[in-house]
Structures are given as C-alpha cells and as structure tokens.
Amino acid sequence: VPLSLEPGRLIAAAQGGDRRALARLLTIVEDERGGAGLVLAAAYPDGGFTYRIGITGAPGSGKSTLTDRLIGHLRAAGEQVAVLAVDPTSPFSGGAVLGDRIRMQDHSADSGVYIRSMASRGHLGGLSAAAPRALAVLGIVGFDYVLVETVGVGQDEVEVAGAADTTVVVVNPGWGDAVQTAKAGILEVGDIFVVNKADRPGAEDAAADLVAMLALGDARSWEPPVLAAVAWQGTGTREVVDAIRSHRRHLEGSGGLEAGRRGRRRAELEAALQEVCSRRVASLAASSTHGDIVRSVADGEVDPWSAAEHLVSAGTDERWPR
Amino acid sequence: VPLSLEPGRLIAAAQGGDRRALARLLTIVEDERGGAGLVLAAAYPDGGFTYRIGITGAPGSGKSTLTDRLIGHLRAAGEQVAVLAVDPTSPFSGGAVLGDRIRMQDHSADSGVYIRSMASRGHLGGLSAAAPRALAVLGIVGFDYVLVETVGVGQDEVEVAGAADTTVVVVNPGWGDAVQTAKAGILEVGDIFVVNKADRPGAEDAAADLVAMLALGDARSWEPPVLAAVAWQGTGTREVVDAIRSHRRHLEGSGGLEAGRRGRRRAELEAALQEVCSRRVASLAASSTHGDIVRSVADGEVDPWSAAEHLVSAGTDERWPR
Secondary structure, three states: OOHHHOHHHHHHHHHOOOHHHHHHHHHHHHHOOOOHHHHHHHOOOOOOOOEEEEEEEOOOOOHHHHHHHHHHHHHHOOOOEEEEEOOOOOHHHOOOOOHHHOOHHHHHOOOOEEEEEOOOOOOOOOHHHHHHHHHHHHOOOOOOEEEEEEEOOOHHHHHHHHOOOEEEEEEOOOOOHHHHHHHHHHHHHOOEEEEOOOOOOOHHHHHHHHHHHHHHOOOOOOOOOEEEOEHHHOEOHHHHHHHHHHHHHHHHHHOHHHHHHHHHHHHHHHHHHHHHHHHHHHHHHHOHHHHHHHHHHHOOOOOHHHHHHHHHHHHHHOOOOO | OOHHHOHHHHHHHHHOOOHHHHHHHHHHHHHOOOOHHHHHHHOOOOOOOOEEEEEEEOOOOOHHHHHHHHHHHHHHOOOOEEEEEOOOOOHHHOOOOOHHHOOHHHHHOOOOEEEEEOOOOOOOOOHHHHHHHHHHHHOOOOOOEEEEEEEOOOHHHHHHHHOOOEEEEEEOOOOOHHHHHHHHHHHHHOOEEEEOOOOOOOHHHHHHHHHHHHHHOOOOOOOOOEEEOEHHHOEOHHHHHHHHHHHHHHHHHHOHHHHHHHHHHHHHHHHHHHHHHHHHHHHHHHOHHHHHHHHHHHOOOOOHHHHHHHHHHHHHHOOOOO
C-alpha cells in the first residue's frame, strides 16, 4: 500500500512533528490526486485548536515583512506557527527576494515554524478550492496559529484571507487606487488594518481615510483598529499581535469565533459542491456519449439552455460520469 | 393559457414588429421565470441572420455616444438595429445622462431601432447568463444588427462584448490604467479599436501604444485597425462602421464567422451547464432532506469535501431536486 493511501499514518507522523509527512499530506490535498478525500476526511472532526490569521494587501505593501515579524513575536511567546503563503509576489512563495529586509531565513532552523508556499494558480478549482484544503490539514497537526498570506487582488485571494478568524489588511501611505480595491471588498474582510511603511509621507492621511471609510459601514461589535507600522524596522508590529490577541478574546467572549467558523464551513461546503458539479459538467461536455447534442448546439440547431438541462438530466439518469 | 406560455405566438408577434411582444419575450428569458425554456427553444435553430456587434471600454470612454452614432449610420443604410445596453453607466441603461451629447432621443420615434437595457446584476447566473439569452431572442426577430454595449470592467462584461461577431473596444487618450485593463483581457477580444475623444492631447500616443501592444500578439489573419474618433461630433464614426463591414466581409470570406459562432455556442453550453448545476447545488444545500449533513459540516464534524461528494451522489440517486 503506498504511503499516500494511508492518511492515518501520515497524519499521526505529521502530528508527531514529521515535516516531510506534513508536506506530503499538503501535496496530496492540494493536487487532488488519489487520497485527497481520505486525508481530508481524516482531518475531521475539526477541533478548532488552531487559530487562523489572514494577511492581505496590495502587492508590495509589505505583507511578507509583516508576516515575518508576526512569526517572531508569536514564537517569542512560545507559539507553534505555520504560514501558508499564496501570494505569488511573496518571498515566502519564492517571489521577489527582498534581501536583508526579510528575516525568514531566521525561522528556517526553528522547528516551531513551518512555511508552506502554494502556487496559487493552476489547481483544479483555483486558489479558493486548494487553500481551504491545505488549511484543514494545517489545522490538525498542532500549530497554535496558521498565518495565511494572500495578495489582496482578485476575489479569490480576498476570500481566502477573509475566511480567517482574524484578517489583517495591510495598506501603504499614498494608497490611491488601493482605496478603490478596498471598496471592492477588502474593507469588509478586515478585522485589523495596518498602515505599513508609516514613516513615509501620507501615512496619517491613509489612516484617516481608512477610519472614515470604516465609519461608513454598519456599526459592529468589533471596531477594526487602524494601526501604523514600519514592519522592516519592527516598529509597531508588536501592537499588531496585541490587536490580534485582543480580537481573538473579543470573538471568544462574544461567541463570534464559533459563529464565524460555522459560516466559513458552510461556505466551504458550497464551494465544494460547486467544484464537484464543475468536474461533472466538464465530463458531460467532453463525453463522447453526448457528442451529438454538443455538435447540435455548436451548429445552432439546438439552444444551449435546453441542451444543458437535457445533458444534466441524462447524466442523472445514467449516473454521472466520474 | 397565459400569453407567457405561448412563445410561438409572442415570437410571431415580435417578428411582425410588435415591440411589446418583444419586450415581454426578453423579460421572460432574462428573469428565467416560467416559460424561459420554451421561448429559448423556440428561438432555435439560429438562422444566423442577425450580425452581433460588441462595444466595450472603460466607464466614461464614450461607448454610448459612439453606439448612438453607429445606430445613425446603420439606419441611414436602411438597416434594422437593436441595442442591448448592459453598461450600468450607459445613458441607454438609464445611467448618467449626458444631455445633448447623446442623440438617442432621435431614435426613439424610429421603428427601425429597438433599445433594451439590462440591469446587469442580480440575475441568477449574472450578466453572462442573462445577456446571451436576450441576444438569442433579439437574433430571431429580424434585426440586421444587434449592438451589445458593456462596460469593459470585469470578466463577465468583457466576455459578453467579446462574444460578438465584431467587437469594438473604445479607449481614450491618456488611457493609463486602462492599458492595464487591456492587458487583462480587453486587448484579446477587440477586432476594432477606437481612440475616442481624439481631439484631446495624447490621442496619437494612445493609438501608438495600442498598435505596439497588438503587434506583440500572435500574427492573425485579421489585423485589428486602430481608429481615431470624436464621437460626440460625429468625427471618424463612419469609418468605424466601414471597419465593422470590412471585418464582417473578412469573416464571411474566411469562414471565421461560422467558426466564431460555433465557439460562442459551445461556450454558451458550458455556461448553461454550469448554471443548471449551480441551481441544483443551491437546492441541495438548502434542502431540508440534507439538513443533517449541512449541519454536521457547519459543526466541523464532517469535512466539506466528502459531504459535497455525498450530497451530489445522493442527489443523483434520488433525482436531483428542481
């Protein structure tokens, strides 16, 4: 029996600290090759032990540098930390190397830190399908915190970071277009806002803009703080960790933590249903059994909507192709 | 029998020039209420008589003003013209009123012009589902040309305009960010580019940028022309119509017209399959029969991916809910 078919053994090894086993589990669930379903099933029930932090923002806003600092603070407090980097521009993901500004090298010898990068594109179902699977696995092997870093451009990326327990949105002074981006969805997902590179001109304006925009929304039980930081110097980054802990306490006290997780799991189910359907649709349209009707549609003989109803019903009758 | 269940009668009336019947048919297929399937089925086979022109570009680029001028030129040549405006900022859709710059009032008394606006959001399946249905209906009631105006922001909008026989992309001098947008997909769908507001500084640079970007692509049998226009003055707009006719002749001569339409119909089938699936997925997740499993997922007891496979298989066995 190949090891990949023994999720129980791999999970036990990963929980015992075997990073190779963990890496293998992640590869299995991300690639959706044989065994993904078994691994994921074995990853539940979800004890909810691991706290998930999303970090998102425009490319170049300093998300990775901030993430690096957060790792340092959490490690200093004795926490076990995993990072899932799905930002293609992140140094964690093998993107732009920012040289001495990034200290992640310091963490590579630290067994309390595990960093996983994800090629965000090209997976079946895309990022929004692959990341939750990886996070499900990272959630059961004993980490206190999982940090998910995504570039805040595009719905998928925002969704992935937004599906965390606490979401940190990183912006820069002179944000300009990013304000537009924020209006399009980033603002809504942020629990904590960090104006990074706050030593640059315009930092106070950016913070004031954020506060003003946040005030326009509905009153919430948690008012997202807007913090200033210069992550590469380490200035203001401890306050970000404090804010995360404070948001966590708020969620735990208000019942919002479990409510948020229930919502997230329901959204994951819908996405998974959509994914199963998409796979079957692709099979249906490609199936030679249905070549005639596909050709009739292409010829303009039959309307695509009747054909689709017909194909799905046919697939239902004869069992859907797998 | 309600009139909506008699698609044949409504279609015959619409083909006879009854605009109320046409409006009713469009409402039926856009809303997907009862009868949509019957209307669409009756709209096929698609004789391919109506030539479809897509017009897209950034908000404020002057798409509507250009569309208005194109209507004028086509009408002067005796063509019957329909417009489907799915641009929320279009005056045709009830958006920004540009006063005397827009002459569409001139067309309202002209029985050879029919203008339909579409609330681009909020339909089940979105714009990319609703627009092809409306276009299928507009394609069988005797119009020589259907113009589809969409704002070139977002994948759906670009797709809808790009699924035309000839797609016209409208840009402005000092395009800046729009070049980024173009890179993201507008460039690929354009058969004709119009630098509108060409009396402003930077028009030649914008045209040169476009030519340079287009030259970077693969060699094509049709080289998209880059034209200059000042639509509100009527300058250069006749040349746009000439270019459309010239592209049409090219497509008809090369077999590209039928090939493009076959590709479009196949894409419509895939979208329709996806839509049927989404509807069934929504039913599955909402069905009280499956309340237990949905609850188990929300509770974190069962992983969403196994649950999705299980739900779809269950739905397959017991016939999918409708």
